[in-house]
Amino acid sequence: MALLFLAQGWRPATGALAGGMLVALGTTLLAARMFRGDAISGPMAFWGLLLGTLLKWVLLVGGLIGLLGVWRLPPLAVITGFTAALLVHLAGLRFKD
Numbered sequence: 001m002a003l004l005f006l007a008q009g010w011r012p013a014t015g016a017l018a019g020g021m022l023v024a025l026g027t028t029l030l031a032a033r034m035f036r037g038d039a040i041s042g043p044m045a046f047w048g049l050l051l052g053t054l055l056k057w058v059l060l061v062g063g064l065i066g067l068l069g070v071w072r073l074p075p076l077a078v079i080t081g082f083t084a085a086l087l088v089h090l091a092g093l094r095f096k097d
Contacts, residue, residue: 001019001077001080001081001084002016002017002020002081004016005077005080011073011074012073012074012077014073015067015081016080017081018073018081019064019067019078019080019081019082019083019085020081020082020084021085022059022060022063022082023082023085026060027089029059030053030056033048033051033052034048034049064082
């Protein structure tokens with residue numbers, strides 16, 4: 001997405017890249033929360049998933065506020081990069097080993 005927005009300039013390309021990287025960072029945070037340490041019981045795994053998902057979405061919403069409100073990057077580019085990264089993540093969940 002960032003390469004497509006590069007035709008409009010550096011700020012839109014940076015916005016698309018930052019939106020996508022925000023999703024990648026949030027997913028990394030969730031994975032680090034889920035797969036740390038030894039195997040745990042079912043209820044603990046559930047609460048770890050719940051807390052990790054909550055942390056991910058707090059990071060995503062806070063990051064979007066920062067990208068759009070503080071740095072004032074172009075909204076269309078940020079939201080497009082963000083959405084594309086989420087869709088790629090969801091498509092990757094459909095594949096099994």
